[in-house]
Amino acid sequence: MMGMTPPLSAGYVWLGRLKVGTMDMHPPPGYVQLAQTRRGPLDILPSPPPQAAPPPQPAAPAEPAPPPDEQAAPAEPTPIKVDVSQYIPAEAIAATIIVTLSPPTGWALVYTEGSEDNGTVFKGGRSVGEIKLDGRYIYVKLYGPTSFHIQYINFNVP
Amino acid sequence: MKSKLLAGTATAALSLTLFSHATSAATLDDVMRRLDRLEKENAELRKQVHTLEGQRGPAAVAPAPGLKGNPVMHARVAPSPTPPPPRTVAGIPVKAGPLGPLIDNTTVTLYGHFDLSVDGLFNSVYDQGDKAAIASNGSYFGIRVRHNLAPYGYEGYAVLGQIEAQVDVASQPTERAALGTRDSYLGIEGPWGAIKIGKEDTPYKKATARMDPFANTIADYNSIMGNTGGDNRAEFDWRMSHAIWYESPIWNGFQVSALASPGQNYAQDNSDYSYGDYFQCNGASTRGSGSNFPGTGGAVPGNIGGQGCTDGSFGDAYSIAGTYKNGPWTAIAAYELHMGVNRQGDDDAVLTGGAPLVLPNGQIVMTGVHNEWAAKIGGGYLFHDALGDLQFYAYYEWLRREVTAAEQPFNERSRDGVFASLTQHIDKWAVSASYAHAFKTPGNPAVLCFNNSVDCAAGGTLQANLFDDSASMYALGARYHFNQWASWYIVGAVLQQGPGAHYCLGPSGHGYALCGRDAANNTIGGATLSSVSSGLTFDF
Numbered sequence: 001m002m003g004m005t006p007p008l009s010a011g012y013v014w015l016g017r018l019k020v021g022t023m024d025m026h027p028p029p030g031y032v033q034l035a036q037t038r039r040g041p042l043d044i045l046p047s048p049p050p051q052a053a054p055p056p057q058p059a060a061p062a063e064p065a066p067p068p069d070e071q072a073a074p075a076e077p078t079p080i081k082v083d084v085s086q087y088i089p090a091e092a093i094a095a096t097i098i099v100t101l102s103p104p105t106g107w108a109l110v111y112t113e114g115s116e117d118n119g120t121v122f123k124g125g126r127s128v129g130e131i132k133l134d135g136r137y138i139y140v141k142l143y144g145p146t147s148f149h150i151q152y153i154n155f156n157v158p
Numbered sequence: 159m160k161s162k163l164l165a166g167t168a169t170a171a172l173s174l175t176l177f178s179h180a181t182s183a184a185t186l187d188d189v190m191r192r193l194d195r196l197e198k199e200n201a202e203l204r205k206q207v208h209t210l211e212g213q214r215g216p217a218a219v220a221p222a223p224g225l226k227g228n229p230v231m232h233a234r235v236a237p238s239p240t241p242p243p244p245r246t247v248a249g250i251p252v253k254a255g256p257l258g259p260l261i262d263n264t265t266v267t268l269y270g271h272f273d274l275s276v277d278g279l280f281n282s283v284y285d286q287g288d289k290a291a292i293a294s295n296g297s298y299f300g301i302r303v304r305h306n307l308a309p310y311g312y313e314g315y316a317v318l319g320q321i322e323a324q325v326d327v328a329s330q331p332t333e334r335a336a337l338g339t340r341d342s343y344l345g346i347e348g349p350w351g352a353i354k355i356g357k358e359d360t361p362y363k364k365a366t367a368r369m370d371p372f373a374n375t376i377a378d379y380n381s382i383m384g385n386t387g388g389d390n391r392a393e394f395d396w397r398m399s400h401a402i403w404y405e406s407p408i409w410n411g412f413q414v415s416a417l418a419s420p421g422q423n424y425a426q427d428n429s430d431y432s433y434g435d436y437f438q439c440n441g442a443s444t445r446g447s448g449s450n451f452p453g454t455g456g457a458v459p460g461n462i463g464g465q466g467c468t469d470g471s472f473g474d475a476y477s478i479a480g481t482y483k484n485g486p487w488t489a490i491a492a493y494e495l496h497m498g499v500n501r502q503g504d505d506d507a508v509l510t511g512g513a514p515l516v517l518p519n520g521q522i523v524m525t526g527v528h529n530e531w532a533a534k535i536g537g538g539y540l541f542h543d544a545l546g547d548l549q550f551y552a553y554y555e556w557l558r559r560e561v562t563a564a565e566q567p568f569n570e571r572s573r574d575g576v577f578a579s580l581t582q583h584i585d586k587w588a589v590s591a592s593y594a595h596a597f598k599t600p601g602n603p604a605v606l607c608f609n610n611s612v613d614c615a616a617g618g619t620l621q622a623n624l625f626d627d628s629a630s631m632y633a634l635g636a637r638y639h640f641n642q643w644a645s646w647y648i649v650g651a652v653l654q655q656g657p658g659a660h661y662c663l664g665p666s667g668h669g670y671a672l673c674g675r676d677a678a679n680n681t682i683g684g685a686t687l688s689s690v691s692s693g694l695t696f697d698f
Contacts, residue, residue, distance in 0.1 A: 089483055093697055098407075124309070127313070128306070128315065129316075130304065153405075153408065154347075154405055154413075157368050158695075
């Protein structure tokens with residue numbers, strides 16, 4: 001029936017060529033639920049024609065946009081650079097350390113430059129773990145604690 | 159009246175009809191309006207999300223008070239995006255592979271090392287000449303599992319297990335490919351260090367491992383250092399089986415390690431296999447020196463064990479080392495003792511039923527069963543010159559076999575040795591040179607061949623204890639580090655030795671040893687051996 005009539009407008013129905021006013025009634029709740037959960041009805045419903053994406057806004061000359069790699073970093077704790085070469089030989093590729101965090105809540109992420117995704121997490125007041133080494137520096141990010149202490153336990157030379 | 163009645167009836171019927179249609183039409187219209195509104199709301203929300211994402215800009219994060227170290231204030235040092243929240247088990251972050259943690263609070267580390275090389279071999283032995291070869295040099299694969307005990311009330315403690323297997327990447331497959339052939343153990347570690355049980359490189363071996371820039375290459379310092387008799391085995395650069403050991407933490411740069419290994423041998427002279435070491439003599443190279451399956455070459459026929467472990471099989475062993483590393487300074491001191499080392503294979507007392515082995519000059523060889531020990535001290539210093547870091551290492555070594563005076567003329571296990579290496583780092587390059595020297599021993603039980611086929615065919619007439627058996631190895635090479643994990647190297651080595659010596663290039667680490675032996679396995683005294691090798695390494 002709907003397919004044989006012009007598009008409907010609220011409160012009216014076509015009877016032949018006559019436009020007849022109708023009562024406004026709430027639809028059955030079950031029907032609304034069906035329409036919201038099925039994808040089909042949404043596809044056939046009238047919707048605004050697709051619009052072209054707005055042109056990109058030119059960056060303000062006074063404040064150029066920061067490079068992408070700097071946009072995500074500020075949400076992170078500031079990495080703390082630690083020189084391990086005092087006690088660990090340059091030939092070592094891994095070391096076992098105990099990290100003590102103060103206060104003993106949260107955790108610390110220990111990693112080498114460029115390998116943050118492959119870092120080691122130290123949780124709690126005092127925990128032992130192995131870290132990879134790549135040169136004389138490691139970086140520590142504190143998620144909660146305000147200070148840390150590193151105890152060197154051992155190291156591995158290939 | 160009748161027409162009015164008909165008209166009323168028709169109106170009523172039409173009203174009923176229209177009423178039903180009106181209900182349906184009103185329902186669809188309302189749904190459409192609601193869905194249209196939802197669509198608009200959805201589009202609005204998307205727009206807001208995009209706007210918010212575009213507005214995320216840099217905001218300085220001040221370092222928290224009390225932080226130690228040098229704060230890095232720019233983000234380029236760690237340019238990776240915000241990591242996802244760490245995987246947690248019971249509130250504790252854990253690190254595991256893509257399949258997730260195997261056990262709670264447990265870290266599983268897969269690690270390994272590749273070292274493959276192409277070698278050019280230049281042997282002065284009359285029937286050997288020049289050869290090309292390909293070698294897998296101490297490549298291995300391992301699994302290390304650390305179970306964190308902190309959540310259970312043991313802060314700073316963990317149970318640690320490791321299974322490491324040698325992977326002979328380039329050679330024929332043998333039983334050596336089995337898991338657990340290299341450093342493998344179970345232990346517990348904490349603030350006071352670690353205690354482990356299993357098998358591991360001895361503290362004596364590890365004390366100077368970092369000093370050799372050509373470790374596992376054809377120029378490995380084990381051609382001389384820790385190598386008591388020459389040939390292809392470095393007795394005091396050993397991975398000790400059935401052992402228990404302690405590793406201290408690093409106190410202001412100082413660390414001490416100690417290991418004990420019971421001989422656990424049926425035979426009092428240690429001529430049998432140790433408990434659990436099937437068809438493999440304690441202290442022998444794999445399937446060498448009396449180690450083999452029953453009834454096959456190398457093993458005494460008959461019973462399992464065969465009491466054929468007479469070429470260096472030892473009983474209880476102890477090893478201890480102290481190392482110091484503080485800034486540019488390095489210092490080491492180490493000692494290792496092998497008790498009851500059975501060398502009766504050299505005097506033939508067992509294999510010939512006690513018949514004496516007589517040297518060309520009439521001396522009767524006596525070697526017996528005695529303790530052997532080694533000690534070394536050394537150090538290093540890291541200079542900073544115009545090119546970069548310059549690392550210097552050197553150490554002196556004493557090797558001793560405690561024999562009687564009557565046995566000294568046949569004692570090739572007592573001597574001194576010295577080693578030095580220098581590595582100049584230039585950006586990603588490291589240019590290294592090393593020198594190792596074996597001083598003369600007090601004696602020698604062997605009769606070697608002169609370097610010709612006639613003498614070797616006759617069994618040899620070179621009585622080694624009448625000749626100088628000192629030796630020197632010179633090595634020079636360069637390594638390019640792509641990063642800490644991958645490198646390419648090229649190295650050349652020359653081994654020069656006295657007529658009574660029979661050292662090899664590349665024992666204990668390289669895929670094989672280049673020795674002064676002919677095709678019939680006769681040992682030629684004083685062969686000059688040299689090699690050029692180029693390889694690729696990768697650690698993960």
